[in-house]
Each structure stands twice: as C-alpha cells, then as structure tokens.
Amino acid sequence: MPLVSIVMPAYNSSDYISESILSILNQSYTHWELIIVNDNSCDSTVNVITPYLNDKRIKLINNIRNLGGAGSRNVAIEQSKGRYIAFLDSDDLWHADKLSSHIQFMTENNVGFSYSNYQQFYNDKNNTLITAPVRVNYKQMLKSNFIGCLTVVYDTTLFGKFYFPETKKRHDFALWLNMLKKFDYAYNVGEVLANYRVHNASLSSNKKDAFQSYYYILRNLEGLSFFRSFINTILFTILSLLKKKNNTLYLFFVKLFISNIQFSK
Template sequence: MESVWKEVDETPLVSVIIPTYNCASFIAQAIRSVQKQTYENWEIIAIDDCSSDTTRCIIEEFARNDERIKMIILTENRGAAEARNVGLAVANGNYIAFLDGDDMWRPEKLMKQLHFMIKKDIGFSFTGYCLIGENAKEMGVHIIPPPVLNYKELVGNTIIGCLTVMLDRRKIGNVQMPNVKPEDTALWLSLLRNGHQAYGIQEVLADYRIVYDSVSRNKIKAAFRYWKLLREQEKLNPLFAGVYFTRYALNAYMKNKRGTSL
C-alpha cells in the first residue's frame, strides 16, 4: 500500500472535523480511534458547541499531549452543521474527514480510504460501518455501501454515514454544510447534484454508536426533517417527494434491521 504515495508529492494531510456537544462519556474513545490510525498525517479540529459537561476539559487534555489536536470553543450553541462549518473554515488538509464525538474509526480507516481515493483519482468516498451500543459492543448490523452512487441513487437512500466520508477539496472545492437537517445528507445531495459521484469502500471501517437519548434517534423528527429536505432544498414536487420519502423510510428500516439498502 505504501507505493501509492509515490503518485503524490508527499503524504497528504487529512483534517478530521469533530463537532462535540455534551459527549463526555464518549469523546475520549473517538479521539483515541484517530490516534490509533495506521496513517499518522492528520489533524483533529474539535469544535465544542457550548457543552455543559466535561467534554471540553477532556479535549483540552488530549490537545496538551498531541499537537495534532486543535480545539475551537463556540460561545453559543449553534448546532452540528455550523460547528462543522467552523472547523471546515480553518482546516489545513486537502482531504476532509468527518467524525462525531460519540463514534469511532477502525485503525486502518484513513490509510485504506486515502489509498482508495488516490488510486481511483476521486473526490468523494465513503465506507461501510457497523452499529454499536453505548457500551461500544457491536449490535450485529453492518452497513455495506454500493460501489458507487449518483444523485438519483442517493435521493431517498440512507446508506452514507457521515462518520465514513472523506472529501478531496482539490476536486470538489471548499464545502460548507447547508443549514438544513439532516445537514450531512443535504451536503452529499448537493455534491452529487452538481455532477460528482460517491464511491463506496465495501468494508466496515467505522463504528456508529446508538445513543438512545440522542435527537437523531427520534424517528418522527428525523422523518419530518427528511421530508423538509426533499421539498425545500431539493425542491421536489409533492408526488416525487412522496416517492423518495417512501424509499427513505424503507431504506432506514432495512439498514437498521439487516444492514442493507434498496
């Protein structure tokens, strides 16, 4: 795998964007999963979104002992999209990766994904992941992506996990997460609508933690947000929005039950 770096001037810097809000129970595991990467040329930009627990103190301790870790403290709660955008604005790497404060990566995630993107000369990739509980134990559900997705294939599909995405800004340009929920899906749709494709690595390289008091676990709110995304950002008429919304609901069910998508 090392031979791939001969194709570029140097091993590229990966900027890892981690928004945090009251995740003191999990943030250390998230950061350690980056520190354990077999690929070491990365920076963490952790953006604390006004946490009221000890999240900030934990990140500060990591930053004191690892100069690759930087923390930005927001003075008011601005939400995950704005927190990520703050991080994106100061990121130094051409490659951008996303990780939430309660999720984790497998040790070879960055190495394999960079190798994949450089070899294929692509700007947008994502990987498989598995669901874990609050105790970090696997729940038996592995989400395996298709080899490639275009815009029409992504609308109504829940297969791209934000914690698995890597973007090459030299190919897709600077990005900002739209101020519409789900903001990560909104960004992926925007990129694919503009002609990019998302390439999947069909291997589990990340762990998505199910936190049962999380807002994202409220399925009614999640469904309402997705309907709003289809109508307001994607500007689909009610008929097409209804078709894709039905597909979204079926995909969400299949993904959580069997780790598959339609």
C-alpha cells in the first residue's frame, strides 16, 4: 500500500476541522499521513486539532506568520513523504472510499493525475452534484476549472512534486494548468467521493473578483493573448453560474463550447 500524503491548510477552522479530520480517519485506505498546516489561526483551531495528534499519522505544522492557502499547502507538500499527494480543506469532507477508489483506479489504469465528482452542500442540506469530465487536458482546462481541489490525487513518481503558484485567488486552477503541461490528461475516477462545504461568504463572493483573478492567471501566468484570455474568462464565468443553477444546462454548454469533452453518465 503506497503512502498517501494529505495536505490540509487550516485558518480559524475550529467550527469544522474536526469533521474533516474524522472523514480521513474513516478512510477504508489506511496508509496515509495527514499534514495540517495551521496558518497562524487566532481561534481555537489548534486546541481542536491537538487530541487527534495521538494518531501518529497526523502531523501539525504551525506557521509563524499567515501564508495564505497556497503558501500553507506548499509547506505541507514540502514536508510530505507519500508517493501520492491529495488535498482536503479544513471544512470539506471525504467519503470513506475516497482514497481506496483513487489508488485502485490510478493503479489499474496507469493514471498519474486523478480527480472525482463531488457534491456541494450548504448547512447540511441543499446538495448540488458537481459532475466533472471523464478526462481533461490543458487546452480544455483553459476554458473552465473542471477540477475541485478536494478531489485531486496525483502521483509524484512521474514528475515529482508540484507546488501552488502564489496567486491571490484560484491558485488551485493555476496549479492544474501547470500539471497539465506535464500530464497529457487528468482523469475522473467516475464516482462522487467528496463534499464541498459552501459558506455564506462563498455564496456572496465577488463575481468581479472571480473574473479578474481568472483572467490574471490566463494572461499573466499562462501568457495567453488578451483576446484568448478574455474570451476564456467570459466562458468560465458563464459556466460557473450555470453549474450552480442548472446542471443540465451547464453540461449542454460545456459540450457545445469545448470540443472532445465527455461526461460520465
């Protein structure tokens, strides 16, 4: 059983982090290490984490100063020892077979970069299924971020460790693009294996800020032309709104505007 390193940044996460840790402890796949990076929290996050440190698979790193999500994840990646690296934020949840399904799928299909479908939930209700493509490449990924961070598992034996670009927003999207310059495709395991918690803050997130951050990655980090960056950002914005409102219409528009992309039935 190869070791899986689970990366978990935590900032003022006392309300939810216990649930997230328990979803890891309940994994049917048991050969993992959980690296929690406390990003200089000012609540009782560390007190909540401390009892779980009795399990030697769980490690806690305390940042001296606030590094943000990307910086904290990079600290954990640097310290990781596993062949596989996976990500779970301190308020999200995994299904019990999350890791076993990924490792089996990746081993049997010789896959180095995998993800899964997931559900969004708000206040323990209003579940919304987020269906991802069967597989996605770099060119397709430019048009929308199809991969949820909480669903990713990748194999470090192929191209080594990947680190999050230090962008203000959407550093996970920037990372997937960097990885897809090495991996020909990322592949969907084909199951719903995680739950993404939606907060009030995320429900009322600034759409202008989301547009600007997406455009910044395409234009400044990826070096796309102004026209390609703008058009792809418009498409991303439309698809993001549809994904939250109407899954059927969302899938229709994805297939309409992105060539050679398929979704599992």
